[in-house]
Amino acid sequence: MEFPAATLFGLLFMTMGPIRAVAIFATVGTDDKAPGVRRLATRAALLTALAFVLAVYGGTGTLASWEVSLPVLIGSAGVVLLALSLQSLLVPAAQSPTLLDPQKLRPTTLVFPGLFPPIAVTIPIIFAAAVPNTGAQLEIIAIGLGIILLNWLLMLRSKWLMRKMGSSPLEIMGAVFGVLQVALAMQFIVNAVKML
Template sequence: MTDVPWGQLFGLLFMTMGPIRAIAIFSRVGEDDSQPEVKALANRSALLVVGAFLVAILMGTGALGAWGVSFPVLIGAGGVALFALSLQVLLVPPAQGGQIDATKVHAAAVAFPGLFPPIAVVVALIFAVAFPGVETHAAIIGMGLGIIALNWFLMRRSKSILRAIGPVPLQLFGAVFGVLQLALALQFIHDAVAML
């Protein structure tokens, strides 16, 4: 487990499925953080992301092997997904949509791809495939669950947080992460081609 670049994994998971996404999404859900419907939607959404993260680690690695997907192709797929996501962040202005009615939206529509985009699945799979072993996979799962727990905590307070800090910090982080994601996407694609 000592060979695993834990800081890199944490940074990638934080960037692709971290609190900035959670706050931005849940700041538009309902009128107030204390509404029971908002809390219930945050709970259901977080549980769905937990389930998806576990499936990605526990079943995804086996599925890739059964399908004969090579490690370089997995990295290339991550690069393409991250490239598309970063271009969307950099080129498409954020939607100025209104409030989302917590009683009329299904938790899956909030969780996927909002809280758990495809690139987060790929990042988790890349590390799980590159560093096999029960202990390592358990540590990866623990790190992912920690980020999801932080997201859940912040989702339930997102409107209060946004009122306190305003939208500019989130927009700034979004722009910076967009550029970092674009560079990382190109690195993934470069590494995948070099491995083939």
């Protein structure tokens, strides 16, 4: 079976990609170049990368030891994605988010569930379980780390980006991705039922 790298990239980009990272990090501090902001961005990116690698390696091992089948995992991912997508579509975002002090934030506060939400944790586990070989695991990790690197670069410029383009493009993309995620969630659930 050929590894579906483009599908994985699309799913990860939608669930933990730059749109999410910029929106979250635009509220941290007032200046992109402040040492505390840059340090927090770097620590958050490194923690996200570590969590991603652990999801790929630890998640599949844990599933096997708990005897959780791939269809159940896919169905669970569908339920989680459906709940998160409906929440993002039905609950309006705060119009003026409170600025967060980077000196008082821990990286974990931003990473879980912000930069690495539950569905983004599930996706690499599904792919690693579906194609259980070292090459596939390394490809999953490479794609995930590539997105995390892109996120980090944009997090370092998030306030500048928001000043240049405003929040409207992020809100529009968030709504589009929200609808796509509902459809994807339903597809996960349908696929899981077919596999049982």
